[in-house]
Amino acid sequence: MSPTPRLLLLVALLASTAHAAELKLRLLQTSDVHMNLLNYDYYQDKLTDEYGLAKTASLIKAARAEARNSLLFDNGDLLQGSPLGDVVAKVKPLKAGEVHPAYKVLNLLEVDAANIGNHEFNYGLPFLRQAMAGAKFPYVSANVMRADAPQQHAFTPYVILERRFTDEAGQPHALKIGVIGFVPPQIMTWDKQNLDGKVVARDIVETARRLVPELRAQGAQLVVAIAHSGLEKTDQGQLAENAAVQLAQVPGIDALLLGHAHAEFPGKDFAGYPGVDLARGSIHGLPAVMPGRWGDHLGLIDLRLDNASGAWKVVDSRAEVRPIYQRATRRALVDADPRVAAAIATEHADTLAYVRGAVAQSLAPIHSYFALVMDDPSVQVVSQAQLAYMVRAVQGTAYEKLPLLSASAPFKSGGRQGWNSYTDIPAGTIAIKNVADLYVYPNTIKALKLSGAEVREWLEMAAGNFRQIDPKGTPEQDLLEPTFRSYNFDTLDGLSYEIDVTQAARYDADGKRLTGGGRRIVNLRHQGRPVADEAEFLVVTNNYRANGGGNFPGVNAGKIVVDAPDENREAVAQYLAGIKRFNPMADGNWRVLPVPGVKLRFLSGAGGIAHLAATPRVKLVKDNGDGSALYELVD
16 A cells, blocks of 8 residues: 555654754854954054954954854954054055955954955055955955946855854754845945946845845855944935845845944844844844944854754844953953964054154144034144145135135044044144044045035034033033934034024934924124125035035035045145144134023043143033043033
8 A cells, every 4th residue: 555645744744853953053243343453552552452353353262162153254344444454555555465464364263254344445446356355255245336337246246155064963064154245335425536437336125135035046045144234213215324124124134244333233222223122132033233343342143043844944043242341340351362463463563663653743632522512623633734735725726715614523532432432642742643543534635615505504414413402401411412423523614603502403314404403503604704605615625525425415526626636634644744833722613502501411531531621611520430421511
């Protein structure tokens, strides 16, 4: 008698169950290292316990020892961000065939695959490709296409890693892990001069929906998406910079590695975000992790897989971030891996020699602890350097007679970078390391021709730095809007103005007019006279802002009239070298108007306490003991 179909099905099910296996896989991630390969602060010229991939390397070693199966990934913004990166790209450029120090380290750590971040493009495509050639692991980037052939990817969009893992019973299994990468489409704005006409960036989520099924069809049994992108609470729409929440809902992805936002996920800052489960570390049920910045955390996702259904599936997961430093107690949690320092000893020595080169003498300290609430020397010296550069650049041109303004913002002002991330330069010798501290990005100088009305709106956008203060509200109110990016708090030298924080912000963080938004910029004047809407100005800034970075209203590449090739940082170095000795003092061309009956309070680094004697408009309320302090702005 032949077996019945029901009996055959039962036998098949029993056989399947008998051979089912459980496998645990640990995914490890670094992101946004920004060339902080060592635990060394080149700006202060000393070791640090708070960041550095050399410290993360010790966490990686420990995490691998705990798990039978693991993979390590890097999520970009690796090649730019510290003087070490500038030395390799600009000062002592990488020679043909040389391995970039970042890849000396990542190769040492045995990275399995990596994604390209937005800052990878800062030094141009030729340098990026030259540097990446030294990586002994594959790179992925799926949403960047060739401009001359828009259907062709500019980089490898995805790879399939073939690995042998061991299940819980000690049996080996061959798995194919698909890895796909994404970068913010905004690279086309942020690095327009490097990318325009060469590549085109597409939407992250649309690209994922198109390519993940293709990756599965090619045999990927598990798909890991590495997105150099963060989380937002609301749907971001097309070409979103931070698309994690939407990306987590794309079918076929098993784990999501995030970056770009310099934040820690899972973490308390993301409580209440749509679909977020902080206890499990998931977004819409998908395991996800984001490991801060500069190597201060290691991202970790533990997956439990089984193949009872005939295919490997994730049946459970947990995500976490592991710190190298305990902020509350200000204590190091791990030692640096000595192999990292040994691997890049030559490049580190070259960087120290470079940053210690003298430029000028300062008669007073320069710091940025209060740059978000009052006119500040660390910002003004950059503006003065930009003005000096542009005066020379427009001599003999049609723009020579236009009133010249300079836009500059504080780049180091704590916040998501940590309470020690401030410019703090003592009086005395100003070295290259200090110039790099004043201007941390390799931006280039641009100038735009704008009307008085456009200049006013520029300042209104920047005034989103402040919360709206209620004159009839509580007697102590927080002055600063914590979600506002400090590099978007442009101040304009060459004008005088005041900021009325009792008014509602006119623009949101994306540059969109807010319903009911007021006018915070009052008493806007040029050389003592009110600025007319039809007036014309030449405004010097950097390529990021001039090309539309920050979404400032009316500020875009179409307004550029001076397209200079030189770096803003080089302009600062030349300016200081030219004046030799200087007294860094802000001219007080702008101020926040006091609100009668309300104490305007703000958080900043505790390092600012040492400068209060020279800053009568700020008083200390409380030293919080964690590197931050609460201050009050007084009239």
